[in-house]
Amino acid sequence: MSEECERIAELLVDHAAGAGSPRQKAFINKHVEACPICARELQALRNTNELLAKMELEPAPDLWDAIRPNLQPRPAPSRTSWIARHWLKSTAATAAVAAAIAAWMITAPKTPTFDQQAVLMNHAAMSWSTPFADKAALGLIEVIGAEQ
Amino acid sequence: MTRYQRITVIIVAALCLSGSISAAPDPTDLLRKSYAAESKSTFSGQLVTRVPGQAPAEVSILRKGTHSRMDYLTGPSAGSAIIDDGKSLITLDSRTKTAYVSRTPDPPEHLDLLLANYRPVLIGSAKVADRDCYEIKLSSKYPGNPYKTIWIDKKSFTALKHDRINSQGKLTMSTEYTRVGYSAQVSESSFAIPKGWKTMQLTQPNNSLESVRKQVGFTPVKPGYAPQGYQFHDYSTRLTRGNCPFAGLRYTNGLNTISVFERNKDCGGRRFGRGRGRGWMHRRGGQGSDECMLYDPQARMMRTSAGDITVILVGDIAQTEMQKMADSFR
Numbered sequence: 509m510s511e512e513c514e515r516i517a518e519l520l521v522d523h524a525a526g527a528g529s530p531r532q533k534a535f536i537n538k539h540v541e542a543c544p545i546c547a548r549e550l551q552a553l554r555n556t557n558e559l560l561a562k563m564e565l566e567p568a569p570d571l572w573d574a575i576r577p578n579l580q581p582r583p584a585p586s587r588t589s590w591i592a593r594h595w596l597k598s599t600a601a602t603a604a605v606a607a608a609i610a611a612w613m614i615t616a617p618k619t620p621t622f623d624q625q626a627v628l629m630n631h632a633a634m635s636w637s638t639p640f641a642d643k644a645a646l647g648l649i650e651v652i653g654a655e656q
Numbered sequence: 657m658t659r660y661q662r663i664t665v666i667i668v669a670a671l672c673l674s675g676s677i678s679a680a681p682d683p684t685d686l687l688r689k690s691y692a693a694e695s696k697s698t699f700s701g702q703l704v705t706r707v708p709g710q711a712p713a714e715v716s717i718l719r720k721g722t723h724s725r726m727d728y729l730t731g732p733s734a735g736s737a738i739i740d741d742g743k744s745l746i747t748l749d750s751r752t753k754t755a756y757v758s759r760t761p762d763p764p765e766h767l768d769l770l771l772a773n774y775r776p777v778l779i780g781s782a783k784v785a786d787r788d789c790y791e792i793k794l795s796s797k798y799p800g801n802p803y804k805t806i807w808i809d810k811k812s813f814t815a816l817k818h819d820r821i822n823s824q825g826k827l828t829m830s831t832e833y834t835r836v837g838y839s840a841q842v843s844e845s846s847f848a849i850p851k852g853w854k855t856m857q858l859t860q861p862n863n864s865l866e867s868v869r870k871q872v873g874f875t876p877v878k879p880g881y882a883p884q885g886y887q888f889h890d891y892s893t894r895l896t897r898g899n900c901p902f903a904g905l906r907y908t909n910g911l912n913t914i915s916v917f918e919r920n921k922d923c924g925g926r927r928f929g930r931g932r933g934r935g936w937m938h939r940r941g942g943q944g945s946d947e948c949m950l951y952d953p954q955a956r957m958m959r960t961s962a963g964d965i966t967v968i969l970v971g972d973i974a975q976t977e978m979q980k981m982a983d984s985f986r
Binding site: 544545547548551555624626627628630631633634635636637638639640642643644645646647648649650651 | 687690691703705706707710713715717724726728731732733736738740745747749751752754756758760761762763764767770794804806815818820829830831854856858859892894904906908910911912913915917955957968970971
């Protein structure tokens with residue numbers, strides 16, 4: 509089971525998003541029907557996708573401030589060479605994209621790995637018997653694993 | 657005023673004073689009564705629980721002594737249920753008709769460890785689920801720890817509301833009953849796994865060191881340092897995907913838990929804590945420990961190694977304390 513689980517694990521993210529060939533989908537569906545662990549992980553991924561779809565993603569407040577310094581004013585016509593103009597454009601575009609990616613990496617929610625999910629769920633289980641534990645909240649972590 | 661009248665006045669004043677003092681209940685005594693009631697009371701109710709980043713979840717609850725069942729009615733886990741039979745935590749996944757079973761640590765018989773690390777203070781009264789409650793704050797005696805405020809029913813001593821404040825002073829978990837009824841008839845069948853469902857064990861039943869050593873294939877390593885007030889509680893074997901069990905070591909200060917998970921680096925062909933998704937950040941100026949804040953502000957997670965063993969620490973404690981704990985494996 510472990511080898512097939514390993515193979516399935518590499519495909520589950522795409523599968524949860526509805527991607528993949530029909531053959532691949534059939535292979536995963538067959539495995540998931542027989543493997544509750546992968547089924548649970550697939551469900552967690554689907555829940556995550558649903559949550560992300562519901563989220564109203566807004567750019568970071570300082571995103572524009574990060575991009576603006578990298579933007580160049582439009583060069584005066586015919587004063588600079590074609591190469592220089594295009595170099596400036598490509599540099600500015602690259603910088604803007606890099607700034608946007610950096611801002612996204614900072615602001616985007618962290619997605620825990622499957623092992624991290626397992627670790628956190630086990631932590632919730634190990635916290636269960638502590639006096640005055642908030643079992644309803646711990647149960648939420650236990651049930652949904654790592655949906656964020 | 658004669659001498660006898662003065663003495664009479666003093667005695668009456670003293671009696672009134674002692675009466676007013678005894679009228680204020682001792683918060684430690686209330687905590688003990690509440691803890692005892694937790695394993696004895698029978699009731700049904702409904703509550704709302706909130707954790708950061710998720711929609712509030714409405715939960716229907718049945719309790720009978722040490723057994724309880726929670727059905728998640730709304731929120732991201734709607735349709736799932738959890739049964740606590742006093743020894744195991746059973747998660748019911750209705751979609752796959754599978755019951756996931758984790759053995760839970762034995763609860764402590766008394767509150768001595770908690771009271772050694774937390775100071776209970778009665779801060780007032782309030783109504784929760786239309787019932788009069790004592791409001792008790794459990795302040796940590798040592799900095800860098802989470803703390804709680806709980807609301808205890810004045811008649812049944814059931815804790816009807818919990819607020820958990822994390823080590824950074826932020827509210828991380830909040831659960832509040834909206835309805836509770838003590839005259840409910842609770843059937844034993846509510847706490848059983850439905851017939852025909854698959855059962856998946858997530859822990860091994862035996863949690864002796866020898867048993868854990870046999871199952872994981874190495875001797876679990878204890879950290880050389882634990883934050884002030886925390887004590888080692890028990891070992892367990894935790895099962896996960898890929899048939900590669902890992903060892904769990906639990907440390908607690910009576911209210912908060914630090915989990916230490918250990919696994920052979922090469923077990924299952926994957927490195928523990930690796931996988932898809934982002935999260936692990938190499939610690940600045942690190943000594944081999946990676947840190948990741950997952951579920952911020954609920955828990956901090958840190959990864960380190962001890963020889964051929966990968967170690968992951970999970971808990972809500974100050975970063976410096978977790979770093980000390982991680983470094984103590986070297």
